[in-house]
Amino acid sequence: xxxxxxxGFAQTQLEDFDGSPTCVELLVPLLAECYEQTGWTRKxxxxxxxxSSDYLAGRSFSFVQAVDAIGVIPPVNESHVxxxxxxxxxxxxxxxxTGEVDTALVYAFGKSSAGVLRRSLSMxxxxxxxxxxxxxxxxxxxxxxxxxxxxxxxxxAAMAAVVNRSLTDAEKNEHAVRKGGSSVEELLxxxxxxxxxxxxxCAPVTxxxxxxxLAAGDRARDVRDRPAWISGLAHSVDAxxxxxxxxxxxxxxARAGAGAGVEGVEIAxxxxxxxxxxxxVTRELGLGSDVVxxxxxxxxxxNPMFSGGGIRIGEAARRIWSGEASRTLGHATSGPAxxxxxxxxxxAEQKEA
Amino acid sequence: MAKxxxxxxxxxxxHHRAKRDDVSMAGLCREAMDRALEDAGLTLDEIxxxxxxxxxxxxEGVMMPELYLAEALGAxxxxxxxxxxxxxxxxxTAIVASSLVQAxxxxxxxxxxYEKQSESNAMWALSIPIPFNMPVHAGAGGYFAxxxxxxxxxxxxxxxxxxxxxxxxxxxxxKNPYAHLHNEGTTVESVMASTMLWDPIxxxxxxxxxxxxxxxxxxSEDVAASSPNPAWIHGTVMRSEATTAAERDQVNPQASRDAxxxxxKQAGITSPVDEIDAAEIYVPFSWFExxxxxxxxxxxxxxxxxxxxxxxxxxxxxxxxNCSGGVLSSNPIGASGMLRxxxxxxxxxGLAGEHQVDGARKALGHAYGGGSQFFAMWVVGSDxxx
Numbered sequence: 001x002x003x004x005x006x007x008g009f010a011q012t013q014l015e016d017f018d019g020s021p022t023c024v025e026l027l028v029p030l031l032a033e034c035y036e037q038t039g040w041t042r043k044x045x046x047x048x049x050x051x052s053s054d055y056l057a058g059r060s061f062s063f064v065q066a067v068d069a070i071g072v073i074p075p076v077n078e079s080h081v082x083x084x085x086x087x088x089x090x091x092x093x094x095x096x097x098t099g100e101v102d103t104a105l106v107y108a109f110g111k112s113s114a115g116v117l118r119r120s121l122s123m124x125x126x127x128x129x130x131x132x133x134x135x136x137x138x139x140x141x142x143x144x145x146x147x148x149x150x151x152x153x154x155x156x157a158a159m160a161a162v163v164n165r166s167l168t169d170a171e172k173n174e175h176a177v178r179k180g181g182s183s184v185e186e187l188l189x190x191x192x193x194x195x196x197x198x199x200x201x202c203a204p205v206t207x208x209x210x211x212x213x214l215a216a217g218d219r220a221r222d223v224r225d226r227p228a229w230i231s232g233l234a235h236s237v238d239a240x241x242x243x244x245x246x247x248x249x250x251x252x253x254a255r256a257g258a259g260a261g262v263e264g265v266e267i268a269x270x271x272x273x274x275x276x277x278x279x280x281v282t283r284e285l286g287l288g289s290d291v292v293x294x295x296x297x298x299x300x301x302x303n304p305m306f307s308g309g310g311i312r313i314g315e316a317a318r319r320i321w322s323g324e325a326s327r328t329l330g331h332a333t334s335g336p337a338x339x340x341x342x343x344x345x346x347x348a349e350q351k352e353a
Numbered sequence: 354m355a356k357x358x359x360x361x362x363x364x365x366x367x368h369h370r371a372k373r374d375d376v377s378m379a380g381l382c383r384e385a386m387d388r389a390l391e392d393a394g395l396t397l398d399e400i401x402x403x404x405x406x407x408x409x410x411x412x413e414g415v416m417m418p419e420l421y422l423a424e425a426l427g428a429x430x431x432x433x434x435x436x437x438x439x440x441x442x443x444x445x446t447a448i449v450a451s452s453l454v455q456a457x458x459x460x461x462x463x464x465x466x467y468e469k470q471s472e473s474n475a476m477w478a479l480s481i482p483i484p485f486n487m488p489v490h491a492g493a494g495g496y497f498a499x500x501x502x503x504x505x506x507x508x509x510x511x512x513x514x515x516x517x518x519x520x521x522x523x524x525x526x527x528k529n530p531y532a533h534l535h536n537e538g539t540t541v542e543s544v545m546a547s548t549m550l551w552d553p554i555x556x557x558x559x560x561x562x563x564x565x566x567x568x569x570x571x572x573s574e575d576v577a578a579s580s581p582n583p584a585w586i587h588g589t590v591m592r593s594e595a596t597t598a599a600e601r602d603q604v605n606p607q608a609s610r611d612a613x614x615x616x617x618k619q620a621g622i623t624s625p626v627d628e629i630d631a632a633e634i635y636v637p638f639s640w641f642e643x644x645x646x647x648x649x650x651x652x653x654x655x656x657x658x659x660x661x662x663x664x665x666x667x668x669x670x671x672x673x674x675n676c677s678g679g680v681l682s683s684n685p686i687g688a689s690g691m692l693r694x695x696x697x698x699x700x701x702x703g704l705a706g707e708h709q710v711d712g713a714r715k716a717l718g719h720a721y722g723g724g725s726q727f728f729a730m731w732v733v734g735s736d737x738x739x
Contacts, residue, residue: 001457048593053410053416053417054409054410054411054416054437055410055411055416055417059411060408060409060411060412060478060479061409061439061479061723063437063438064439064596064723064726065596065597067593067595067596067726068595068596068597068598071595072593072594072595073594073595073598073600073607074594074607074611075592075593075594075606075607075608075611075612076592076593076594077590077591077592077593078438078591078592078593078727079436079438079445079449079591080436080437080438081434081435081436081437082410082417082419082435082436082437083417083434083435087434087435090434091434091436091449091452094449094452094453094456094458095452095456097456097457097458098356098357098452098455098456099355099356100356100452120416121416123410123414123415123416124415124416124417124420124421125421126421127378127413127414127415127418127421128377130421131415234432235432235433236430236431236432236433237420237423237428237429237430237431237432237433238423238429238430239423239424239429240420240421240423240424241424251430252430255430334417334420335417335420336420339420339423340420340423340433
């Protein structure tokens with residue numbers, strides 16, 4: 001395998017982006033930030049891949065106009081996934097592994113505020129027997145949280161502790177749209193939203209965009225003193241059916257973790273849009289109490305759809321660049337109740353070839 | 354680092370119809386997948402990863418349907434990717450699947466692309482009014498008609514060239530049991546007599562709206578060694594250009610020309626018209642055959658229609674195009690590109706049945722999408738690339 005590193009990362013998170021759902025206006029400055037970080041121009045990018053959803057944009061081919069944000073004259077080597085940024089990055093990593101290109105820029109965008117997000121996501125369910133009932137994302141997550149409480153795997157105080165830590169850490173994150181910790185007691189005193197979830201147990205509806213730059217070998221070393229080398233990258237999916245899987249577990253997270261090799265990570269950025277899901281993901285990845293979880297504040301402080309997972313990888317990479325850690329991981333999820341999961345492990349040291 | 358060799362060892366497709374009321378989306382995909390797996394001599398359990406492609410989710414009314422399909426597609430416990438790159442998606446999806454093998458990450462990848470257009474209305478799904486955008490409200494035909502008119506003006510092609518393409522492809526489709534349209538007795542005259550829809554595009558010069566799927570099994574060199582007839586991948590390319598740019602040439606887009614040049618270089622081809630034995634080119638409206646022949650370098654600019662008129666693109670001609678009947682005979686949009694890629698593989702494997710080109714050794718699979726901004730192509734051959 002070729003040594004490939006994350007060498008650039010930019011993000012914008014907003015409570016409500018008052019602009020076009022194509023997000024071109026957000027993407028142009030974001031790409032400029034990537035060029036500034038790398039010292040590159042558009043012509044240095046060997047491959048482009050984006051992630052977005054037509055249903056979120058409320059139109060077909062939502063990625064088409066976003067491609068114009070690149071300024072694709074002359075034409076570029078480009079692809080798109082109807083998935084989160086993390087999977088767009090996976091496609092780009094594969095492309096670099098084939099040897100066809102040495103560099104890639106991946107980006108993703110989503111304007112969740114244009115509709116009612118939890119209702120839009122009902123369109124993601126099995127269309128014959130589930131979607132007609134319009135179960136919304138928050139309610140489904142509530143069922144999952146309740147299943148864990150009933151099974152004695154966690155309680156509301158453990159969930160509140162996740163929230164309190166996240167919102168406290170988010171105070172140091174300029175991109176966070178929700179921040180400010182208090183105490184477990186104070187959080188538990190707040191009203192129920194979708195029993196047993198309180199509002200703060202659910203990631204805030206967030207608009208936003210993010211981009212990640214990948215480079216192989218010397219191209220990466222040219223950009224950064226400490227590139228964040230991808231030492232493990234794996235993803236997997238579970239069946240959707242909520243009635244036949246154990247909602248307190250996430251086998252696809254465990255498989256992705258095993259595939260990526262998570263032992264020894266110091267910091268983990270986990271894409272758990274609901275507080276109890278962080279407890280599930282932590283368990284499935286086998287992360288010990290010595291691992292720092294979501295120092296950025298994580299998705300409970302801001303979760304732009306279709307870039308929220310990739311942002312976790314970007315945040316994990318930043319900790320390598322800064323020297324704060326030498327081994328980190330970023331996790332991304334998609335689908336109802338942690339159905340599909342990806343794990344990316346990043347190292348300051350290159351693997352022995 | 355060079356790409357690892359990869360080959361298509363299984364091809365499967367559905368019987369394409371206007372409405373496949375007999376199957377769900379999952380059933381449609383499995384029909385194609387099961388045929389591809391049988392062809393490859395593999396079971397779903399032996400597959401390492403699944404790559405799904407389809408055009409806009411609004412065509413069926415399900416957001417990211419691969420999530421609910423994961424179990425039916427045998428993806429549970431495996432990596433599952435979902436590609437969406439407009440009309441070129443079937444081709445792009447095959448390319449992403451092959452890159453998983455070429456990267457050395459997987460050995461046996463199954464890819465499936467589908468569209469069940471009868472679940473909704475493509476015209477509606479493509480015409481949602483967007484703020485600050487001029488609505489077309491005319492579907493793809495209304496969008497492409499000016500490009501065709503421009504081609505005719507530039508090349509001086511006679512009016513009946515499009516009808517020649519349509520009659521050829523509809524007759525080719527009679528040799529393809531999977532094709533949606535089996536219109537017996539289609540002639541240049543009958544096409545010319547059909548209703549004008551978007552001048553100069555007549556009813557019989559347009560693609561149908563189909564339900565259908567296509568699946569491919571793509572394997573590494575060691576796995577392909579046990580296949581009696583692998584279609585080796587000699588080159589793959591994807592290119593995209595701007596949607597909104599005054600300098601765009603929509604008749605012969607730069608992304609298409611760039612893609613073709615890169616593809617022929619990768620595949621070691623210097624004269625496509627002499628070295629390619631069969632081409633499956635994405636022709637949703639008849640006139641795109643001569644337009645793409647020029648853009649791809651099979652003919653000089655302005656000369657593509659002469660190739661068509663001479664009969665060179667017919668089965669048995671110098672450069673047979675769309676022997677399967679092409680997009681003009683079956684158009685499950687998300688799968689249409691993969692059908693081109695898969696039919697190219699069938700030709701070099703000698704498995705194209707009645708529409709087989711005798712002795713085909715190298716074939717082109719081609720797809721395009723959007724308003725001619727997105728291109729995906731591959732060359733497959735019966736011999737392992739040197």
